[in-house]
Amino acid sequence: MRRWLFAPRTGGFLVFLVLAVALPFVLPNAFFLDVAILALFNASICVGLNLLIGYAGQISLGHAGFLGIGAYASAILTGTFGWPAPLALAAGAAASGLLAFAVARPILRLRGHYLAMATLGLGVIVSIVANTERELTGGPDGMAVEPLSFAGFVVEGEAAWYWLALVLLAATVWLTINLVDSPLGRGLRAVHGSEVAARACGVDTDRYKVIAFTVSAVYASVVGSLGAHYVGFITPADAGFMRSVEYVTMVVLGGMASTFGAVVGAVILTALPQLLSSFQDYEHLVFGLILMLTMIFLPRGVVPSCAALFRRRRAP
């Protein structure tokens, strides 16, 4: 029973669902609900990104680029070409997935700084295209995005968006927890633990890195599409380098190789700037500071560190 309660797939998931379902009923107004929706979206991205960073041990400083591809695909295909929203979302996800798959093999051969630089470049290219293709994207001014509608049904109002974002995150978390505990997930973690030993055990490490990169890119793209519909407006900055760094910071703060850690990190770092809006000009400074302090004092991240503390308390 206790085992069941403390396992992430059962107890942890239950706690997460209860908290998330209760949240809209205790939030005082629509502003907080809006922050909560953005936090859920960011959490979905971070859970996917954590597969790559936390579990497979590969860095990406370009994931906002995939978010941008999803967002612009939805904006352009629904707005300019009149596609149905789900089809535009799927097209964006397919484009992101294909791009990620195509560049993953050469990029993920690189290690450390080189990998960071290559992924950074990938993200920068996407935001440059968004900046310069004025006729399609509206250039630096950005473009308006139509509301999310499907078969005559329009997703409107914060409450509806909250439940949609929650369903997306719950599905993402569920699938990710399953994956991490599967042979494939162990293969990914083995890549992180010792790549040479993983290969000696028969793990096709290149293929696994490609899978992690592609899956996380598709996650980011889907969230980008939905987020664009929700906010109703996108700019190239949404696909920019600083956004990529924010996602990495969320993963590192919450806890690498912890799915709920990624959720917690995303929630904290989405809510913090909104609640401290007087510091707006220093937002990136604060992010940098948080990243540094996390690396120094909580290198494993908030959730794994707390879990370790909890286990120690319980042990004797």
Next chain:
Amino acid sequence: MNVLEVRGLSRAFGGVHAVRELSFAVAEGTVHSLIGPNGAGKTTVFNLISGIYAPSAGQVYLGGAEITDLAAHRRAALGLARTFQNLQVFANMTALENVLVGLHMRLDMGLLPQLLRSPALRGREREARAEARELMRFAGVERYADAFPASMPFGALKRLEIARAVASRPRLLLLDEPAAGLNQTETEDIDLLIRKIGDSGVTVLLVEHDMRLVMKISDRILVLDNGRKLGEGTPAEVRRDPQVIAAYLGAAALGPKAGDIHAE
């Protein structure tokens, strides 16, 4: 029948010839040892056989099929497993999960059933966990099943790596200095474990510095020096080979003259 055959294998790193035109074969069901002074090229030979390095020249055959150009994970799929001189356990996973990675090739399936945790996957995972526990018992580390490597003693990590390697049911197991850094009792335990592995039908190729261990458990010994084959034979033959004695086993055995050669 030969499980492993190496023909004219060479590997140079820049101007350094780590392995030079090495040829040898390992017969099925034997324990074959590779010995030689530090820097003789033993670990390089392992890395060439297991596909970590590509050879500059020569071929490697596993069970008669050429594997010279295969990626490391494909060689593993053909029945090759190994351990590492400098431990390569997965520090981010429990000991049991480490062994489960060893079972990986028999468990891997499509992405979808793993995302959805299908009933078929669940059944196979249950069996795999039971088998991994059995393997840990075989290697004498079952009590560390849920421990992370950071909290395990060095000797247990060595045996954990062996359990992980045996998990894939290899035809040929490469053990790179399994007794290095172990005390006398631990070395005797490793000796027993290697014998058990050999008795279970796995062919073993061993790199080891502990001569007592090598002489005791090897069917054949290959002596390397400067990347070349210096001698080969049964433990008794190798022990008598004057060249081997001069280069490695102890020059003193040959008198002062050979001692001068050794000092060079």
